[in-house]
Amino acid sequence: MNGLExxxxxxxxxxxxxxxxxxxxxARIFLGFIFIYAxxxxxxDPASFSQSIQNYRLFPLEIIxxxxxxxxxIEVICxxxxxxxxxxxxxxxxxxxxxLVFTLAAAISMIRGLNFxxxxxxxxxxxxxxxxxxxxxMLLLGIIxxxxxxxxxxxxxxxxxx
Amino acid sequence: xxISYKNILSILISAIFIxxxxxxxxxxxxxxxxxxxxxxxENDSLIHSIAAEKENLNLDSTxxxxxxxxxxxxxxxxxxxxxxxxxxxxxxxxxxxxxxxxIDLAYxxxxxxxxxxxxxxxxxxxxxxxxxxxxxxxxxxxxxxxILNNFSKDEILxxxxxxxxxxxxxxxxxxxxxxGFKRVYIFFGGWNEWLGKNYPIExxxxxx
Numbered sequence: 001m002n003g004l005e006x007x008x009x010x011x012x013x014x015x016x017x018x019x020x021x022x023x024x025x026x027a028r029i030f031l032g033f034i035f036i037y038a039x040x041x042x043x044x045d046p047a048s049f050s051q052s053i054q055n056y057r058l059f060p061l062e063i064i065x066x067x068x069x070x071x072x073x074i075e076v077i078c079x080x081x082x083x084x085x086x087x088x089x090x091x092x093x094x095x096x097x098x099x100l101v102f103t104l105a106a107a108i109s110m111i112r113g114l115n116f117x118x119x120x121x122x123x124x125x126x127x128x129x130x131x132x133x134x135x136x137x138m139l140l141l142g143i144i145x146x147x148x149x150x151x152x153x154x155x156x157x158x159x160x161x162x
Numbered sequence: 163x164x165i166s167y168k169n170i171l172s173i174l175i176s177a178i179f180i181x182x183x184x185x186x187x188x189x190x191x192x193x194x195x196x197x198x199x200x201x202x203x204e205n206d207s208l209i210h211s212i213a214a215e216k217e218n219l220n221l222d223s224t225x226x227x228x229x230x231x232x233x234x235x236x237x238x239x240x241x242x243x244x245x246x247x248x249x250x251x252x253x254x255x256x257x258x259x260x261x262x263x264x265i266d267l268a269y270x271x272x273x274x275x276x277x278x279x280x281x282x283x284x285x286x287x288x289x290x291x292x293x294x295x296x297x298x299x300x301x302x303x304x305x306x307x308x309i310l311n312n313f314s315k316d317e318i319l320x321x322x323x324x325x326x327x328x329x330x331x332x333x334x335x336x337x338x339x340x341x342g343f344k345r346v347y348i349f350f351g352g353w354n355e356w357l358g359k360n361y362p363i364e365x366x367x368x369x370x
Contacts, residue, residue: 046185046192054196055329065196073181074174081173090169116329117301126283126301146165 024150027141028082034138035079035095038121042072052119056105074098088150096142103135204261204347256344260335263320268349269361271320277313279338281323281330282353291353292322293362300330300337310341318345325354 042049050068053059059067075098078091106118106127118127125131185191263271272278278295280287284306287297298306300323313319319338323330335348349356357363 043184046188046190050192050196051329061196065192065194068192069185069194070178070181073184074177077173077177077180087166087169087173089165090173093165094170094173
């Protein structure tokens with residue numbers, strides 16, 4: 001009897017694991033896609049992204065363009081790697097840190113009462129509670145991915161975890 | 163599996179290098195260090211010429227002065243504006259880029275019945291705006307921009323937003339300029355300065 005219970009428990013644990021794995025896969029693809037999309041929009045129009053950063057009035061003028069040039073590429077590359085499941089933990093960490101910075105910047109602007117386009121997706125979308133909510137949700141996903149990793153359907157997997 | 167900081171570093175460094183490299187190749191690339199974009203201000207001589215102009219005009223149409231007019235009375239207003247515009251546009255050559263103006267000139271233009279455009283969001287606009295101003299929120303819906311179709315390309319337009327800190331008027335001014343309106347002014351002091359001087363304002367929507 002004891003053995004059977006153990007088997008059942010094991011099966012249940014496996015089921016849970018499967019569920020978690022699929023959830024992680026979805027989270028990974030979702031976050032990856034969002035970042036590829038957001039980064040690509042900014043890469044196609046660096047000038048307006050640079051202006052968006054300037055709108056936050058948090059950084060000196062001298063370093064704004066460096067951010068505007070590099071951040072979109074970090075977003076796209078991390079998004080792609082996340083999408084394909086390559087070093088998920090590391091990329092989640094980078095993406096979570098970026099999200100944290102974005103969210104803080106948005107929150108600060110809200111407190112200061114600045115009203116402008118957030119420059120999130122290359123398309124106008126104003127800063128507000130909705131934006132903060134979205135960002136926090138994505139940040140949560142990023143942290144979950146960072147903790148649990150996601151090995152399902154990744155390109156570099158060597159079958160060892162299957 | 164632990165987080166490999168070496169991987170993080172290599173991802174970041176490669177992304178930064180790709181970004182820098184791409185920026186060099188990209189025809190739309192931006193300089194590494196952002197330069198301050200200076201606004202060109204309209205020179206003061208215009209104020210005096212407009213002031214002189216106004217006196218003449220007041221003789222022509224003492225009763226029809228646009229300040230006395232309510233914006234709801236559209237028809238005679240438009241006629242009067244056209245009259246004013248024609249005189250003003252003779253004075254003001256088309257610009258090569260939108261020009262910034264300060265409050266004194268903005269007020270002079272206002273008294274001439276020049277059209278003002280509020281670039282802030284509709285909520286701010288409804289809470290209070292320069293009297294008779296039209297609302298084209300820069301970040302707002304495209305359909306707000308349809309109002310531009312009613313304006314003549316030769317017309318003088320003054321764009322403003324909340325104050326010297328906001329950029330909406332500059333963006334909208336440039337956008338409108340690109341659309342072919344070659345006499346676009348950016349009222350630099352914006353709503354806050356206007357309010358501070360107790361110049362005419364109104365609340366609510368401007369649509370009849």
